[in-house]
Amino acid sequence: MYILGYPILFGVYAALVGQSVLAGAVQHPSNHATGIPMPSTFKRYQDTYQRNTRASLGIKGCTNKNIAVRRSWDDLDDATRTDYLRAVNCLAAKPPKMDTSLAPGAMNRLDDFTYIHINQTNIIHQSGYLLPWHRLFLWQIEHALRDECGYKGHLPYWDNPRFSEDQAQSKVFDGSMTSFGGNGAFVPHGPRKVILPGLAISNFSLPKPAGTGGGCITDGPLKNFRISLGPVAKEVIDPANKYGFLPNPRCLSRDFYNPASQGVLNWANATTIVASDSIKALRNNIEDLWHFNSHTFVGMEAADPFSTPNDPVFYLLHAQIDRLWAIWQGQDLKARTFAIDGNRTFLGLALDTAPNLPPSLATIDDVMDMGLGWKPKTKEGMPATKGGRCYIYE
Numbered sequence: 330m331y332i333l334g335y336p337i338l339f340g341v342y343a344a345l346v347g348q349s350v351l352a353g354a355v356q357h358p359s360n361h362a363t364g365i366p367m368p369s370t371f372k373r374y375q376d377t378y379q380r381n382t383r384a385s386l387g388i389k390g391c392t393n394k395n396i397a398v399r400r401s402w403d404d405l406d407d408a409t410r411t412d413y414l415r416a417v418n419c420l421a422a423k424p425p426k427m428d429t430s431l432a433p434g435a436m437n438r439l440d441d442f443t444y445i446h447i448n449q450t451n452i453i454h455q456s457g458y459l460l461p462w463h464r465l466f467l468w469q470i471e472h473a474l475r476d477e478c479g480y481k482g483h484l485p486y487w488d489n490p491r492f493s494e495d496q497a498q499s500k501v502f503d504g505s506m507t508s509f510g511g512n513g514a515f516v517p518h519g520p521r522k523v524i525l526p527g528l529a530i531s532n533f534s535l536p537k538p539a540g541t542g543g544g545c546i547t548d549g550p551l552k553n554f555r556i557s558l559g560p561v562a563k564e565v566i567d568p569a570n571k572y573g574f575l576p577n578p579r580c581l582s583r584d585f586y587n588p589a590s591q592g593v594l595n596w597a598n599a600t601t602i603v604a605s606d607s608i609k610a611l612r613n614n615i616e617d618l619w620h621f622n623s624h625t626f627v628g629m630e631a632a633d634p635f636s637t638p639n640d641p642v643f644y645l646l647h648a649q650i651d652r653l654w655a656i657w658q659g660q661d662l663k664a665r666t667f668a669i670d671g672n673r674t675f676l677g678l679a680l681d682t683a684p685n686l687p688p689s690l691a692t693i694d695d696v697m698d699m700g701l702g703w704k705p706k707t708k709e710g711m712p713a714t715k716g717g718r719c720y721i722y723e
């Protein structure tokens with residue numbers, strides 16, 4: 330029903346959820362014209378975040394005039410979407426900057442990003458670093474797209490709750506030439522369990538439900554996209570290629586798993602996240618609800634916790650997570666900007682490189698590794714409008 334257009338949607342949702350979508354419609358005639366309208370409770374949090382953020386800006390540095398606006402992919406015009414995808418293919422055609430002896434499979438500039446994400450996976454997920462590390466990671470790719478490939482816009486986000494009932498109707502996944510392509514071709518397969526290497530605990534595994542694809546994507550401008558690093562999380566780990574650093578050229582595959590989207594990536598859960606009353610609640614809600622299910626929904630390459638940036642939609646997926654965090658921080662910038670919760674490793678588990686190290690809590694003065702020699706303190710990755718960052722989400 331999301332392709333039927335605005336007037337029908339209006340009627341359907343007014344009837345379905347019994348809430349007034351009229352207010353939103355009048356204020357944003359061109360925004361949010363498709364998909365499930367943003368409910369007023371969520372909008373209140375977003376408005377407060379935007380108001381507080383803009384009020385916090387000075388007249389030098391990051392200002393109301395120069396602040397970058399990150400928008401939903403569905404709200405961009407076709408020219409900007411085309412330009413973004415062009416810039417992604419442009420980075421894919423440039424050589425890596427990293428020392429490729431660390432990962433001989435790194436073929437292009439995008440692999441610099443995938444490589445460091447693999448290298449850091451057991452430190453930056455289910456840990457205190459999830460949010461700040463990925464904030465800086467997104468900022469780096471946004472700048473690579475702009476500075477090295479001439480992209481004129483800013484990093485967009487995948488506004489998953491607008492299409493939680495059927496993500497294939499979003500402009501992210503509708504298969505058009507201004508999308509990331511749709512689902513992978515259907516390849517019959519069952520659910521799997523994959524092992525995460527690198528933890529001291531033997532064979533720590535994640536469930537992989539079976540979705541409706543499993544094969545290569547078949548449409549959109551990334552149809553012939555080639556990737557090489559990974560996969561890393563597998564049913565059987567090969568000790569000679571534990572982290573998938575050897576060359577493994579292949580297509581981009583997906584495996585849409587609708588229950589993850591319908592059950593979790595919806596407005597109710599998004600609202601629960603921004604309404605979290607503590608950093609602990611926020612991080613648990615983001616990690617366990619949103620982050621895990623975003624990756625699980627897309628499936629295949631995107632669902633490998635290590636090499637997931639192989640799917641270029643990764644950056645839009647994480648921009649939404651970054652946005653939910655920013656909205657939460659923006660309710661009370663003083664108290665929340667530098668709030669941190671979580672261990673220094675994945676679930677506080679010991680790494681196989683340091684099997685006897687007891688768990689310890691992350692602090693904002695800990696140093697993170699962003700790759701290519703950049704080692705900022707965690708607190709540098711926390712404000713979205715200071716320390717080099719300057720953006721706001723709409």
Ligand SMILES: *[C@@H]1O[C@H](CO)[C@@H](O)[C@H](O)[C@H]1NC(C)=O
Nearest residue numbers: 431447448449450527572682
């Ligand atoms: C990550 O890179 C560092 C520095 O090269 C290295 O010491 C470490 O073993 C790597 N870890 C993984 C999991 O690749």
Ligand SMILES: *[C@@H]1O[C@H](CO)[C@@H](O)[C@H](O)[C@H]1NC(C)=O
Nearest residue numbers: 524531532563564565566567
């Ligand atoms: C871990 O998995 C490997 C296969 O990847 C298997 O050979 C090994 O026996 C398993 N170890 C344990 C303790 O279950």
Ligand SMILES: *[C@@H]1O[C@H](CO)[C@@H](O)[C@H](O)[C@H]1NC(C)=O
Nearest residue numbers: 591592593595597598599601
């Ligand atoms: C998430 O969404 C599901 C499906 O609408 C709902 O049943 C559940 O209560 C939501 N959970 C939270 C924590 O908001």
Ligand SMILES: *[C@@H]1O[C@H](CO)[C@@H](O)[C@H](O)[C@H]1NC(C)=O
Nearest residue numbers: 670671672676677678688689
């Ligand atoms: C840190 O890790 C320990 C051990 O796994 C765990 O019990 C604790 O809940 C973790 N703390 C946080 C804040 O994640």
Ligand SMILES: [Cu+2]
Nearest residue numbers: 446453454463
């Ligand atoms: Cu990640």
